[in-house]
Amino acid sequence: MRSSDAAQTAKKQPRWGMVIDLTKCVGCDTCTVSCKAENRTPPGVSYNVLLELEDGIFPNVKRVNIPRPCMQCDKAPCVQVCPVRASYKADNGIVVIDYDRCIGCRYCISACPYGARSYDDGASYEQEMLGYNDVQAPEYGKKRGPRRNGKIPEGVVRKCSFCFHRLERGEEPACVETCIGDARYFGDLNDPNSVVSKLAASSRAYRLKEDQGTEPRVIYLR
């Protein structure tokens, strides 16, 4: 257990983590779609994507699907580089972006080793989807009303927040809830008895780009 986790344990606060079992993932992209629906992300912004990789040389090939949400790193490069402290680590372990503070310099996009961040350039699905602009997801628990030109979050950087707003009302992130193969687990990495903690201790567990020293809170089971 990391020392920051220990401090949180003392306070009995959860520090969220996610486990994705790659052997259960079929690569259907339900997570990607449900994420777009839940967070109502505009064109060009996808919090969760699926990396479809081919391993090996024919005929010994296998397909690996790696769903990639934000890793919510404990040592997040994006938090390090943000010039205005708009990205920061919340007490519950989630890396949060304060849209009202972000200047849109995109330094965090360039610094993220997982490509998890996207810039909202103001594009909209209004042309293809009736009423897209009428309401926005209450990201980080803040209601922002309809999506309008030039209004926040246009011009800022966005990313997966583990569905912060759903967690606050006691629900799991959308991708975890909708996963058709139950490949995703979500829970408190602070609690040694939680499912995620037990899975994270498995010998199958690994994290993406461990060499970067970012300490991601998304753990994969190979």
Added chain:
Amino acid sequence: MQTTSAGSRLHRIEREWWTVLGIIFVVGMISLVKGYLLEGMSSTNLTNTVPWGAWVAFYIYFIGMSAGSFLLSTLIFAFGMKQYEEIGRSALLSAIASMITAIAFIFLDIGRPDHVFNSLLNWNIMSTMAWEIHFYILYILLLVTELYYSMRPDLVKRSEEQGRFAKLSKFLTFGYTDVSEESLAWDKRLLKILGSVGIPLAIFGVHGGTGSIFAVDKARPFLNSGLFPIIFILSALVSGTALSIALYVIKNWVFHRPHDRTMVQSLGTLMGMFLAIELGLEWYEFLIGLYGLKSEELLTIKTMTASPFWWSFWVFQMGLAMVIPLILVFYKKTRQSVKWVLAAAIMTIVGVVGVRFNMIVPPFIVPVLKGLPPGNYYPTLSEWVTSLGLIAMGIIIYTLGEKILPIDQYEAKTQEAADGLGAFDAGQDFGHAGLEKGVE
């Protein structure tokens, strides 16, 4: 004395100069309003894979130009190298103009200009970019103060004359018209202090710091190297020196004045020296990068040297900004000719644009994770036109400065020569000599 025909020739050149600059500037501003203000970032080819493009490349280009010009000016004001006296103020002015242009570029690049003051209110001391913003402000203040004190004796002189800019000069003296020996000595001391403070500020704060914005990016192995900020500083010195050479020679051509050939030659040699060091550092950067066999690093180098972007590296970075100018300033016949040194300088100025693009684009084309889409970036027409408009703005600022401020020191220099002052203490006393001329 200028004859009338020479006078009308100057007028014609000036009119043409302003017309061309004005047109480019206006067109650029129209494109800025149409693209940046009305369409936002969708007027650019930027994506989440390549988040930075032409505007960031030009921003570091002009930051480098500014830091380089300033460092060259410190040779005069801090180290007292009198042989370069004539380009001192114009180097400072071009440093200011470049800095303003650079800041205009980076201001365009941020998504929410209305939040920009957050960078001062909410300073993240862990962020290299936050530090840079503060350094830039300090640096601009320092540049303006230094230019002001270097011009002060001439401003006082002008304000006492009946010339076109007497009133402006009088205002700009801010009532401080003391040009006694002591106050001039004080000015000189101040210039020396400012220059000395400015050297570490320009090297580590402004330009090395801008380099470290990119160098700390551990997600991009090609950028993430300790040599990167140093290469930044070297290419700043190269482009700053090149800019000073070009400005000096072109100005003399316009005014039909003889060149100080020894000065141009020694500036050319200086540029060659910086180029040679830069090339050496570049070699280590690539050697160590290749040796590490990291796939992203190898792919980045491949993107630079052997992809459809090859010309930016081989033609601009290696050809125009390195090998050809190096040959020109080291080969005996060409280095002694002002024209060839000027050619080397202009090639470098153009080539360094490519150097800056190569720092920004190829490392971002390579995706950070296997399976993410590779990027592709080429600036849109709107980005190019807006960039040209902002460059024209920088040149307008410089030309205006040359026109209304006592930047040009040719007259002062010839006056001293006429007064029979030695070349060595000429610089020390030129303010005084100039004043006498005014009193007469």
